[in-house]
Amino acid sequence: MPVRRRIVGVSLKMYMGLERTQHWLHAVADMAASGLPADVDLFVIPSFLSLSDARTIFAGSRVAVGAQDVFWEDAGAYTGEISAPMLAEAGCRFVEIGHAERRRIFGETEDMISRKIDAAVRSGLVPVLCIGEAAKAAPEDVVLDCMAQFATATAGIEKTATVVFAWEPIWAIGAAEPASADYIAAVARGLREALASWPNMRLIYGGSAGPGLLDQIGDAVDGLFLGRFAHDTDALRRVLAEASNSTATSA
Numbered sequence: 713m714p715v716r717r718r719i720v721g722v723s724l725k726m727y728m729g730l731e732r733t734q735h736w737l738h739a740v741a742d743m744a745a746s747g748l749p750a751d752v753d754l755f756v757i758p759s760f761l762s763l764s765d766a767r768t769i770f771a772g773s774r775v776a777v778g779a780q781d782v783f784w785e786d787a788g789a790y791t792g793e794i795s796a797p798m799l800a801e802a803g804c805r806f807v808e809i810g811h812a813e814r815r816r817i818f819g820e821t822e823d824m825i826s827r828k829i830d831a832a833v834r835s836g837l838v839p840v841l842c843i844g845e846a847a848k849a850a851p852e853d854v855v856l857d858c859m860a861q862f863a864t865a866t867a868g869i870e871k872t873a874t875v876v877f878a879w880e881p882i883w884a885i886g887a888a889e890p891a892s893a894d895y896i897a898a899v900a901r902g903l904r905e906a907l908a909s910w911p912n913m914r915l916i917y918g919g920s921a922g923p924g925l926l927d928q929i930g931d932a933v934d935g936l937f938l939g940r941f942a943h944d945t946d947a948l949r950r951v952l953a954e955a956s957n958s959t960a961t962s963a
């Protein structure tokens with residue numbers, strides 16, 4: 713069986729100021745230089761204001777950079793917005809779209825998310841599409857719920873597009889612990905089956921993820937989307953090592 717590459721992402725949300733972000737980015741760059749496992753991809757999503765620093769600090773490394781949001785138009789009179797071509801020009805490879813916080817706090821709708829996905833793909837960015845269920849439910853119902861959201865969001869793109877499906881149970885975001893290993897494995901299995909016709913899809917789990925989780929869930933997902941538990945770069949290093957180990961067991 714071919715070995716699946718693993719992928720780990722980190723979003724810094726709005727937790728750190730510019731200086732603290734710079735320190736964190738340097739620490740991640742040092743860690744990557746001394747041993748980012750060859751079979752693991754890493755992407756980092758700082759705030760818009762730190763994208764330029766991230767591009768400089770990760771230049772020549774295997775760490776990819778992403779943005780936390782994007783507007784759906786490419787250019788024009790849209791005060792305060794950032795377009796996909798601007799992100800591509802700023803060195804972004806990834807763009808996060810549809811995070812639960814953006815849906816809840818900023819009123820993002822399925823239609824807006826779908827237009828953002830289209831814009832990202834049009835500009836050659838890889839969307840990190842965040843999808844999750846509001847409450848714990850039977851795995852088959854979670855899969856149906858998430859796939860309905862996914863179908864709307866991706867209605868305008870080809871199935872050959874490269875997309876990261878960031879499954880984030882809303883109830884597990886900002887919590888003390890992630891969803892249980894059994895729950896993650898059951899939902900991930902269903903999502904993988906439902907996504908079988910998307911050859912370039914990578915499925916990652918987010919929601920209070922940190923060290924120890926991949927050891928429990930093995931290769932149920934392609935990787936993790938980390939938040940708070942990657943602020944400590946030693947914790948991130950441990951997650952990357954676990955990602956590499958779980959690749960080996962899936963071979």
Ligand SMILES: O=C(CO)[C@H](O)COP(=O)(O)O
Nearest residue numbers: 723885886919920938939940
């Ligand atoms: O976006 C997330 C990961 O980057 C997600 O919301 C999880 O955040 P966390 O609860 O701080 O792990």
